[in-house]
Amino acid sequence: MKSDIAEVEAVVWRYLHALHVGDVDALRQAFAPGSALYAAINGEATALAVEPWLERVQNRKSPEASGFKSQNRILSIEVEGDMAMAKVTSAFPPKRFVDYLSLVRTVSAWRIAAKTYHAEDIPAA
Incomplete structure (x- = not known):
């Protein structure tokens, strides 16, 4: 039997992967x-609201597709x-994000019931 932490971790990794590849269906499920x-x-x-955000994700090039x-x-x-x-x-250059996900x-x-996030510019190398 999986622990609660392992189950939450699996959902969070699915969210992060879906965000990186632009998988709106997987994000909607998360x-x-x-x-x-x-x-x-x-x-x-x-x-x-999550639905307008998902439309934005769907209509932009994903970080993965951007290289x-x-x-x-x-x-x-x-x-x-x-x-x-x-x-x-x-x-997602030029931004770095920190998210707090309430599940x-x-x-x-x-x-995920709510996402609170902070975005900042990635410093030039």
Whole structure:
């Protein structure tokens, strides 16, 4: 029997891989219905429902298709009962992202309920 951490880790890796290759169907399966993405942009809190975000992902060239090697990493995972938090990092040059993923255990699987993220420019080498 898989541990909760292993199950959450598997979902998070699927999310990171799908993000890197631009697999919108896999991303849709990773998120719970009604999920949203949150960030502070120009000092203002912003929210975006998952479906409009998925349309953006679908209509852009993926990091993989752009020739970028995956820099995805899981930095931490914590599980408490039916909720979990994962901190991950990824890159889509010229930006590097840190995501905090809030997950909930549903009847069928762990799903991402919310994504809060920070984006910053990758320093020139």
